[in-house]
Amino acid sequence: MLAEPVTVSRALLRMWQLVAQDRWVIFAAFSALIIAALSEISVPHYLTASIFSAQSGEVAVFHRNVRLLVLLCFTSGICSGLRGCCFGIANMILVKRMRETLYSSLLLQDISFFDSETVGDLTSRLGADCQQVSRVIGNDLNLILRNGLQGVGALIYLLYLSWPLGLCTLIICSTLSAVMLLYGSYQKKAAKLIQECTASANEVAQETFSLMRTVRVYGTEKDEVERYKHWLGKLADISLRQSAAYGFWNLSFNTLYHSTQIIAVLFGGTSILAGHITAEQLTKFILYSEWLIYSTWWVGDNLSSLMQSVGASEKVFQLMDLLPSDQFISKGLKLQNLLGHIEFENVSFHYSSRPTVPVLQHVSISVHPNEVVAIVGLSGSGKSTLVNLLLRLYEPTNGQILIDGFSLKELDVMWWRERIGFVGQEPRLFRMDISSNIRYGCTRDIKQKDVEWAAKQAYAHDFISSLPHGYQTLVDDDLLSGGQKQRIAIARAILRDPTVLILDEATSALDAESEHNVKGVLRAIRSDLATRRSVIVIAHRLSTIQAADRIVVMDAGQVVEMGSHRELLLKDGLYARLTRRQADAVA
The missing domain is CATH 1.20.1560.10 (ABC transporter type 1, transmembrane domain)
Known part of the structure; x- marks a missing residue:
């Protein structure tokens, strides 16, 4: 200033x-x-x-x-x-x-x-x-x-x-x-x-x-x-x-x-x-x-x-x-064919206002195209911070993030974000009609049938159609439940047809049936060989991510375990303890 x-x-x-x-x-x-x-x-x-x-x-x-x-x-x-x-x-x-x-x-x-x-x-x-x-x-x-x-x-x-x-x-x-x-x-x-x-x-x-x-x-x-x-x-x-x-x-x-x-x-x-x-x-x-x-x-x-x-x-x-x-001044690279191969290489991070409090410490994770990788851990373990770094909301303090072998810093940030579908744990909708909320941020030509297709994929079409004005209904805080807002946010992310899909606690506000439907979306993403899409899922509900290709377990800003659901249960480590705690809570 x-x-x-x-x-x-x-x-x-x-x-x-x-x-x-x-x-x-x-x-x-x-x-x-x-x-x-x-x-x-x-x-x-x-x-x-x-x-x-x-x-x-x-x-x-x-x-x-x-x-x-x-x-x-x-x-x-x-x-x-x-x-x-x-x-x-x-x-x-x-x-x-x-x-x-x-x-x-x-x-x-x-x-x-x-x-x-x-x-x-x-x-x-x-x-x-x-x-x-x-x-x-x-x-x-x-x-x-x-x-x-x-x-x-x-x-x-x-x-x-x-x-x-x-x-x-x-x-x-x-x-x-x-x-x-x-x-x-x-x-x-x-x-x-x-x-x-x-x-x-x-x-x-x-x-x-x-x-x-x-x-x-x-x-x-x-x-x-x-x-x-x-x-x-x-x-x-x-x-x-x-x-x-x-x-x-x-x-x-x-x-x-x-x-x-x-x-x-x-x-x-x-x-x-x-x-x-x-x-x-x-x-x-x-x-x-x-x-x-x-x-x-x-x-x-x-x-x-x-x-x-x-x-x-x-x-x-x-x-x-x-x-x-x-990020808005520099003109970075725009890859001709983005595959979605993501690598976190020895990434560390702390906020500038708290330099003595490390949020991430020497994190190394790789995500391959058409792979679903889940990240779990206790609150404050650094899961959402990884996503913020991948979205380039913040820059790593040390280490680097590679996209298809290129440093994320070298890529054009606007081009990169256009190829990401992101659903946060607290979905925020704009005070505009539902159709416009789903279209929000799409740079390609979108027709109403595309909007409805995305809503169906997110299992939101039925409740939207039952509203007084359907897709033209103006979004109001008291009109939609948290789960309904989350499904609209998921539809927004799907409509972008992203190469990288990030779901940060995207099922936290969903009921059991809606969560089951969203799992169906994940399964469809994995089985669709026509689109090579990398998926990163952050979830407290471990039942959501059991079918993930790999599960990364974090604690205090570090990766402490990595493997499939079955492999991590056999290790009997932090993931197994978290799974038992959730099972006991449900019982």
Whole structure:
């Protein structure tokens, strides 16, 4: 991530890069802004001139001033409308591109990144933070530039009318600007703290809602409320300090604003009495003084909002600047004829966050084409880690994995994953219809009859057909049981026609009949000589894998036994003990 903090100029440059291809909208918006600002700043001059020309009886001058005043008002109104429309479009483009870029950047990170980042934090960046940043063009810059331009115009006019009075007003506005900068700097820090506390509060709420059944069973509703209230309390403290700072800012503004009025009346009245200026000039001076002070106030108010947006953008831009995983950058080999011969050669692994805790130690396993290899062992023995390494979700710490004699690191990772069918122990389905869930991830042309064939192979066709809308039924958490979801996930894996099929506890949520049917799928895979398919099965239910060609028994990250079901029973080792325990549990 970026080592240095995001400054206003850097944040604005990044936003410009996001909207640069639609720069015509920005140029149109700023052109309209300049014309509208110049028109508005000219209104007080002609308004005052119209009143005093009417008072002095100068009819021709009065009519000319009124015509100019009407023209300026129409010009200002039309350009303000165009300005608002264009800035609104720019806003939409910015937030769309920012979310697209951030989402793409996040999806291309290593799995280890998602191990360290929370879902609530990432969704908060995509949602609230991107929306906060989108205010920069449409609201903050728009109003800062408009009022800044009008303020400069008002100051020039004041110095032209009376440079001593103009300098006094300038000193007051400079003081106000200094207070404004301090306030804006504080707002930037406060925005970052609010951003972090909001993300933490969202994470607590999301976690509680997703585990609501656990919360309800253990009766920890009050504890969860306290956890949520903890972060709300921090948010309230920051907001309280923000309110105090805003009060100080308003106090400064009102004091300095009224000082300007007093100075204008005091010195302006004296100048009128001395004959140095006219009443018309003093009126114009007071109007433009108010315009200048209010422009300064608006610039300060929007600058503090800009600082908040920049504070919110810091984490967003850091995430956007993350480099994609090497797996997506490097172009590897694509084998012409993949057989599915897999070899783990002296593979060791530990997580980067826990380098002293080995997960796998010197594991050597081979899987031949059209062979079913089962991996069993106690929980935490490293079975699923082997699968994660084969899927290249993680890289081995030592050793290597060979596919048909080629190192897995040399292969194109996307090509490799397209040739794997994977069913996890906790099947996750997307909120889309069942047919789309089964098709998910298939790159070839899939027809509905292919989907139904895969569902039949996974013994899911009957229950899908009995649903209200059949294969077009929208998947909902409460609609399907765990076993039904698992069978849909198996159908998804079969539809890919993979060279390597991985079933990681794929029968854990199935009833006895469904498990028997899935065993039938395994038997069919073995007997189908037309497709050379390597199958790796991880199972706690040892009855599922008794017919496997080889069974690998793991313990504490090491391979301790290997052989057929009968051979391992004769050894009377860990596998035999596990088999007896399960038989006793069933009895």
